[in-house]
Amino acid sequence: MDYTVKQLADLADVTPRTLHYYDEIGLLRPSSIGENGYRYYNDTAALRLQQILFYRELDLSLDEIGAILASAGFDVEAALHQHRQALQQRISRLNHLIDTIDNTIQHLRGEKEMSTQELFQGFDDETQARYEQEAAELYGAETVRESSRRWKSYTAEDKARIMAEGGQTYRDLAHMLDRDPADADVQAAMGRWHQHIRAFYEPTPDILRGLGHAYEEQPEFAAFYEAIHPDMPGFLRRAIDRYVDML
C-alpha cells in the first residue's frame, strides 16, 4: 500500500513540490523508486512526514528537524525548551514593536511631529547607550548627594514609613498589570510612586522617564522588578511614560 507523491501530499496537506524538496535535501526519501522513476512512499515514510510537519508547525527549521529525527539520542526536550525560549523572545520583540507603533500613532494623532531624534530613540544603539548613561549620570552626579542628604535628615520612623509606602505602591501596581497604563488607578499609583521618589530628591520629568527606561533596560533594576512579576519592568516603564506625558 504505497503512496505516490500526489497521494501522500494530499494526505498531509502539502504540495508535491514539498515532497520533491524534502527528497532533494534528504529529509524524507521515498521508500522506493519505480522503474519509471516514480517516488513511492510507504506508511513508515508517511509517519516520518507527520513528524516533520509536526516540528515544522513548531517553527523549527528543516535543518533542525532533520537533526531531531536523525539522532535517536537527541535531547528533544532540551531542543523544544530552547525553541520555546526563542519564541518567547520573538513575542517580547513583537510586543515592543506594538508599543512603538502605539506611540507613533499617538504622535500622529496629536499632530506632534516627532523629531528625527525622537524617531530614532530606542533604535539607534549609540543613542540608546548615551541616553542610559545620561540617565545614570543625572541620577548619580547631582542627585545622589541630594538624595543621601535628605535621607539622613529622616528619623528611623520616617524611613520605615517611606520604605513601606514605596513597597506598597509596587505591590499595588503588581495587581494592575493587566490594565491599561493610562487607567486611572494605575496613574493614581504612579502619583504615589512620584511622591515616593520625591522623598529622596526632586526628579525632573526627564529623570522620571530615565528611571522608567532604566527599570526596563538595566539588568540590576529589571531583575529587582521582575522579582515582583516578570511583566513589571515593561509595565512600569509604560505607566511612567504615560504619567510623565500627563504632567
Next chain:
Amino acid sequence: MDYTVKQLADLADVTPRTLHYYDEIGLLRPSSIGENGYRYYNDTAALRLQQILFYRELDLSLDEIGAILASAGFDVEAALHQHRQALQQRISRLNHLIDTIDNTIQHLRGEKEMSTQELFQGFDDETQARYEQEAAELYGAETVRESSRRWKSYTAEDKARIMAEGGQTYRDLAHMLDRDPADADVQAAMGRWHQHIRAFYEPTPDILRGLGHAYEEQPEFAAFYEAIHPDMPGFLRRAIDRYVDML
C-alpha cells in the same frame, strides 16, 4: 557635508551593502555620484534613511516602506494600524506554538507516547473543524434541551444568583490573568466555573474542553470574553484544559 557609504552606514548602524541594496532597488538613492563613481549622501538622504530604518524596525517590508515614503497622501496611521493587527496575529500564533510545545514536553516527560493522531491534532484543519463541529453538536443537540429544562425549573432568585456567581467567577479570573493556569487559585476558580456550567447541564470532560476551545476560537464567544480582557479567551482555554486534565 556629504557622507560616503561607510560614513553613513556607520552613522545609521547598517552595512554598506545595505545602502548598495537600497540604491539598487531605488529606495534610497545617493544625493550625488562622484566622477569616480562613488556614492555621496547628504543630510536629506540621511534623514530619509532614518525614516526607512524606523519603519523597518516596525517590521514593514521595504516595499511597504517605499510606498509610505513615496506618497505624501498615504494614510500612515491606517498602515500602522493594519500592521499592528498583523503583529498581534503573529503573537497569537506564537502563543499557540508555545502551548503546543508545552504539551509536547509534558507528554515526553510522562513517557506517554503521543500517537500520530494526537500529534496531528490541532494541526490538521479537517480534524480541527470536525472537533469544533462535534463540540457544537454536543452542546446543541442533547444539551440545549436539558439546559433549558433546568433553567426553567429555577426561581427568579435562583437565576439571579447563578448569573451573579458566574459573573463573579469571570471577574475573579480576570484578576489572575498573569498567573499560571495551573495556579491553585486559578484552578479553584475553574472549579466554580464548572459548578456554574452544571447549573445548566451536566458537561462531560470533552464538552468542557470543547467549551474552552470555543471560547478561544469562535468569534462570538471570543468577543464576549475579550470584552472582559483581551487575553481572557486564551487564558480561559488554557485554564480549562488544565482543569480537565486534573479531573
Next chain:
DNA sequence: TCTTGACATTCACGTTACGTCATGGTTTAT
C-alpha cells in the same frame, strides 16, 4: 614619490523553503 591600508566600485553566488512554469515521459480512463 612610493607604498600601504582603508576605502570605493561592480558582479555574482548563497541563504530558506518552497512556488511556479517549462518540457517531456507515463499511467489511467474512456
Next chain:
DNA sequence: ATAAACCATGACGTAACGTGAATGTCAAGA
C-alpha cells in the same frame, strides 16, 4: 486511441541582504 491526470527533472523567483572576489581610488606616512 486519445485525452486527462499524473510523474519526472531542471531552473528561475522570492526578501533582504551577507559574503567573497576582482579591481579601482584616496589619504597618509616613510
